[in-house]
Amino acid sequence: MTSAVSSPIQQQVQVRLITAADNAAIAQVIRQVSAEFGLTADKGYTVADPNLDHLYETYSQPRCAYWVVELNGEIAGGGGVAPLVGEAEDLCELQKMYFLPSLRGQGLARRLASQALSFAKEQGFARCYLETTASLTQAIALYQRLGFEHIAGALGSTGHVDCEVTMLKTL
Template identity: 45%
Template sequence: MNDCIIRPITQKDNAQIAQVIRSVLTEFGVPKVGTAYADKSLDCMFESYTQEKKAYFVIEENNQIIGGAGICQLDNFDGNICELQKMYFAPEARGRGIGTKMMKTCLDKAREFGFEKCYLETMPYMDDARKLYYKSGFVNLEKPMGDTGHYSCNVWMIKEL
C-alpha cells in the first residue's frame, strides 16, 4: 500500500475504473446482465456520484486506477440505509490490506452522511470479498432490500453503522 492512495473519483478516472470493474467481473465469470457489468453508470462513475450523500473512491498506484468502491442511498428503499457499491479490485490490489482501508473509507463516509445501516449485494463465489465483509461486521440477510437491479447477485448483507 506504500504508493497507493485512496481518493475521491475524478472525471478522468471514468474509463480506467470502468475497465477495472468489467475485467474483475469477467475474471470471476459474473453474468453480464443483472449485475454491475450492465449498469449504465459504469462509464460515467464520476457523474453518477456527484449528487448529495453519494461518494465514490478510487485506489491509485503509479498513475493507474487499481480499484474502487462507493456509497449511496439504497435505491427504491424508504429508510436511512446506504449501499456499498461497485467495490472491485484489480489482481495487483488484492491481498495487500487495501480492501480493509477502502471499506473503512466508505463506512466512515456513510456515517458522515448520517446513514444508520449499510447494505450490499455480492455473489456466493466471491470468497475474498465475503471474508472482507464479514470481517467488517456485515451479516447475511435472507432476502434483498430495495431494488438495485442486480437480480443476479444472490448474497445480501447488512451492517449497523
C-alpha cells in the same frame, strides 16, 4: 480526500475521490475483474449497468462518494457508497468494490470499505447494505469481518438480479 495506505506498496498507492477523468479507467477495472471471476453475460450474468461508464456523475450526487485506488499512477481499484434506491433515508449501499490482482492482499479493500462506512455514518446513514455473489468468497469474508451480517433477501431497487448474497450492517 487523499490518503496514503500502510502496506508494502504504500509509496505506490493513493486512495482519492473519483474525478470525471477516471470514468473510463475504473469502468475498465470493473469489467476486467468481473470477467476474471466469470461474472459475464456468457455465463448467465446480467452485465448491463447504465452507470458504469459515468461513475463520477453517479457519485457526485448528495450523500454519495466513490474512491479510486491508484497504483503507480494507474487506476487499479475502487469502491463507494450511496443511498439505497427504494429504501428509507437511513439506509445506504456499499457499491462497486473492485480491485485488480495487483492490489489484493494489501488491506486496501478493508481500508476503502471502512472509509466508505465512516463517510456513510457522517452522512447520517444508520445502516449499510450490500449485494454480492457467492463466488466472491474473499469479499464475503471481508464484509463479515467488517460486521456485515447475512440477511434473507434483497433490499431496495439495485437491479442486481444475479447477486444472491445480501448483507446488512448497523453503522
